[in-house]
Amino acid sequence: MNSNGKFLGFNSNYDDSSVVFMGIPFDGTASFRPGSRFAPESVRSYSHHLETYSPYQDQDIEDISVFDAGDLIIPLGNTKNTLSLIETKTTEILSDGKKIFACGGEHLISYPIVKAYVNRYPNLHVIHIDAHTDLREQYRGEKLSHASVIKLVSQKVNPKKIYQYGIRSGEKEEFVWGRQNTNFFPYSLAKLKNINIAKTTPVYLTLDVDVLDPAYLPGTGTPEPGGVTFNELLEALLSLNGFNIVGADIVELAPDYDSSGASTKATSKLIREIVLLLSN
């Protein structure tokens, strides 16, 4: 394996890069099965069995300038300090004029990233692709939970600027709140192709890989039957080409629950495609 420790093709140095790839190996609030902390190192390793060329976008990741910043060193067991570290690091990279692609880790990592992004892009819109609403007020008394992340984000981004796709699991109250407040499109990703935002609007994309059916991606902490196919997800993502995507993350891959490696390979491929979208 030709892995120099970096994700395939992300060989730029920091100063020359337009996109910074950052691993955030945090899974401290996982409600069911932990293990997403192992995703960043796993996707880096599997990425070297991908091609650098994307036939879908007719682009090569070796032709764009991406810096792999490695993994954040997380203060294990301390959620608040972890989130604060992520926010500080994101702010620092944004102030250097770069875009961020974050690889979780669990979904709570999106909250501090979005906080930092909103400071830089007050009109930030958020596209959330996931099996779960993530709109809980709290989970077992804890507000800082991966099951609450979009509810937390809605305190920083007006829910009218939040677009949720593929959702098929959550409490009734979450579905009611989502339908009333966000742009809420459950079960499928078809509506993403008709998203009604201007091409210049700054968009942050957060992708929970459990939106995929467990048949395609069993390696995740909270698998949820009834999901989309890999090609449906890819097609939906590619339809975002031409939009002003200013940052993105991919979360909740837990590689050890899929000994075939297919989940990690799928996630690595999605990273290649999304990072190309970020560079357009």
Ligand SMILES: [Mn+2]
């Ligand atoms: Mn989820």
